[in-house]
Amino acid sequence: MDNRVAFISGATSGIGAAFAQHFAQRGYDLIITGRPGDEIPLFVKELKEKNNTNVELLFAEFANEIDVARVVGIIKANNNIEVLINNAGYGLGKIFWLDEIKNQEDMIKVHINAPLRFIYAALPNMINKKKGIIINLSSLASFMPIPKDSMYSATKLFNNIFLESLHINLRDKGIKTQVLCPGFVKTNFHTTSDGKKAEFKNRGIIRWMKPEEVVEISVRNLIKKNKVIVVPGFLNRVVKLIHTILPNKVYYGLATKYLQ
Numbered sequence: 581m582d583n584r585v586a587f588i589s590g591a592t593s594g595i596g597a598a599f600a601q602h603f604a605q606r607g608y609d610l611i612i613t614g615r616p617g618d619e620i621p622l623f624v625k626e627l628k629e630k631n632n633t634n635v636e637l638l639f640a641e642f643a644n645e646i647d648v649a650r651v652v653g654i655i656k657a658n659n660n661i662e663v664l665i666n667n668a669g670y671g672l673g674k675i676f677w678l679d680e681i682k683n684q685e686d687m688i689k690v691h692i693n694a695p696l697r698f699i700y701a702a703l704p705n706m707i708n709k710k711k712g713i714i715i716n717l718s719s720l721a722s723f724m725p726i727p728k729d730s731m732y733s734a735t736k737l738f739n740n741i742f743l744e745s746l747h748i749n750l751r752d753k754g755i756k757t758q759v760l761c762p763g764f765v766k767t768n769f770h771t772t773s774d775g776k777k778a779e780f781k782n783r784g785i786i787r788w789m790k791p792e793e794v795v796e797i798s799v800r801n802l803i804k805k806n807k808v809i810v811v812p813g814f815l816n817r818v819v820k821l822i823h824t825i826l827p828n829k830v831y832y833g834l835a836t837k838y839l840q
């Protein structure tokens with residue numbers, strides 16, 4: 581019998597790699613993606629050996645239409661994709677008008693266009709089988725405007741509302757949807773373009789989580805609560821709540837002082 585398959589984008593490191601470990605341990609075969617030029621991570625070999633699972637690693641740049649179309653073709657051709665995780669993503673950390681417009685538009689392609697193309701490709705099979713899980717990686721930043729990365733907050737917010745709308749369509753069709761909105765997670769996301777790594781130090785309300793913790797919370801929610809919007813970590817949920825309560829003007833003042 582064909583094995584069930586989990587597709588995870590951006591699984592060469594961080595949260596995507598932790599999702600890959602999780603689903604391999606649960607007996608899924610994997611289709612994972614990294615970017616052209618990435619080395620094949622050591623954990624891929626270990627995943628195959630330890631879990632006796634098939635791992636197909638695709639190299640694709642999601643700002644590139646040809647690469648996205650190739651991945652779409654692979655998803656469409658695979659009837660066994662039961663889990664689809666749109667995880668690939670990055671931050672720019674640049675003020676909109678001070679960056680190249682291409683960089684800003686590329687983020688829309690990676691955070692919005694590619695995920696919706698992959699969902700569109702996987703859904704007919706899931707609907708047919710009345711079974712499936714779709715998780716998109718969003719962020720705590722989707723709930724609040726971040727002046728230094730306005731495109732990041734905006735593209736992540738798209739994912740929240742898009743998946744919530746899909747949830748309403750799909751919840752009676754055996755398909756679970758989740759938008760995972762982490763705060764600070766110890767991954768390469770926080771490595772600067774010149775290779776400088778973040779210190780991952782807890783400060784004030786900033787609490788760093790491990791990718792494995794985030795994945796564990798995501799999966800627990802899928803199984804037990806089936807919540808669509810999932811914010812891992814108590815303090816992150818407090819931050820979200822405070823932002824909802826704060827008058828906008830007060831937030832704008834704080835963001836001008838601390839987030840620029």
Ligand SMILES: NC(=O)c1ccc[n+]([C@@H]2O[C@H](COP(=O)([O-])OP(=O)(O)OC[C@H]3O[C@@H](n4cnc5c(N)ncnc54)[C@H](OP(=O)(O)O)[C@@H]3O)[C@@H](O)[C@H]2O)c1
Nearest residue numbers: 590591592593594595615642668669719764765767768769
């Ligand atoms: N870490 C955090 O604090 C945090 C917080 C909230 C949300 N998130 C979200 O979580 C997701 C995973 O990030 P992470 O923290 O695990 O970071 P990560 O370790 O840098 O992993 C990101 C993955 O996405 C891939 N990727 C990046 N840009 C891509 C592109 N243009 N085309 C195709 N693949 C691309 C990366 O490939 P390469 O290895 O080649 O770069 C890598 O496999 C992202 O969507 C991010 O926005 C992260």
